[in-house]
Amino acid sequence: MFDEVLWWIGLIVCAFGGAIGLALMAWLTGNAWMDASRKWRGIFKAEKDIVNYRNNRADFEKWKKEKEEADDETD
Numbered sequence: 001m002f003d004e005v006l007w008w009i010g011l012i013v014c015a016f017g018g019a020i021g022l023a024l025m026a027w028l029t030g031n032a033w034m035d036a037s038r039k040w041r042g043i044f045k046a047e048k049d050i051v052n053y054r055n056n057r058a059d060f061e062k063w064k065k066e067k068e069e070a071d072d073e074t075d
Contacts, residue, residue: 053060
């Protein structure tokens with residue numbers, strides 16, 4: 001009788017421990033995924049800006065020159 005009670009207690013403790021362990025693993029995996037996603041999003045945004053600059057370099061140089069001239073006039 002006593003052995004059976006201890007067996008059930010051990011089963012319950014192991015089940016809760018396993019569930020807590022799985023929940024912790026899922027939480028850690030989710031956090032790692034979110035961190036990696038944020039870093040890659042930044043990298044992709046920078047690459048997109050570089051491509052846009054290369055495709056529109058002439059327009060950017062024209063805008064920059066006009067802005068510098070406007071800044072010189074206001075000073």
